[in-house]
Amino acid sequence: MGRCSRGLYFLSPALLFAVWGSNPSDAADGRIEINHQRALAGSVTASDTAGYPVTLDAVGSYRLTSDLVSPDANTHGIEVLADDVTIDLNGFSISGPVTCTSFGVNLNCTPNGGVGDGVRSSKLNTTVMNGTVRGMGRTGVTANGVGGRVENIHAIGNGLGGIQTVENGIVRGCNAERNAGAGIKADDNSQVTNNISYGNQSTGIEGPGVAILARGNSVQFNGALGIRLRTNGLALDNIIVYNTGFGLQVGDSAVLNPGGYGRNQINTNAGGTVGFYGSANQVDANVCNGVVACP
DSSP, X not given: OEEOGGGOEEOOHHHHIIIIITOOOBOTTSOEEEOHHHHHHOOSSTTOOSSSSEEEOSSEEEEESSOEEOSSTTSOSEEEXXXXXXXXXXXXXXXXXXXXXXXXXXXXXESOSOOOOSEEEOSXXXXXXXXXXXXXXXXXXXXXXXXXXEEEEEEESOSSOSEEEOTTOEEESOEEESOSSOSEEOOTTOEEESOEEESOSSXXXXXXXXXXXXXXXXXXXXXXXXXXXXXXXXXXXXXXXXXXXXXXXXXXXXXXXXXXXXXXXXXXXXXXXEEESSOOEEOSOOEETTBSOOO
């Protein structure tokens, strides 16, 4: 500590850093910053204990300032415990110990059977964006609350799925690659747009719910179907090639209106071009194996 004129004291730069610099809780824009050292220390939010997962129990925006490294395949990187949380990976990664080799039906990931997600949420309106999640024991990003959004995420080499959302979810501009399950999975009234799903062990884009839109995606070399949509799903403007099962499967055997498809390029899929139940609606011309005539 130093002394100025008139009896005033000032803190030295070193002491200022000791007081403030060691715990960068808030960025200038109000977002709470997270890095590996702070994850190990804990107290990112009130319930967050030292080590992983980082638990976020307060509404707000959070931003990574370094990579996060989960210690094992059974531990989440970040667990969301509050509604309306936005997580900006800010170009950094969340990673675990899983390593995957080859792709599609030949994909092999070790260790397998873990339950750790990169980001895990069952809360409303979770947004995860702008970074990479790789090598987790289970799924890269699981946004299992209504209104989850996953944007500009690379989900690579995770022990089960790449990206998962539920009702009213949005998955946009993502890359789901070589995950030991479905690349992208979305549920009722979700939109899956402008993504790449490549070399996953199961289906490239799986839509088990109602009224799912899959649009503008590139789906290649997956170990099962390319895109599978159930009741009233709609597949538009996708490139679907070199998948092991059908390129595109739409509809559900229990309903009369299974949805539709149009302007897709569906080529060289081992299981066939299009499979559907009932009377699927070809809402616009598709190209199947180079011919403008699809089933």
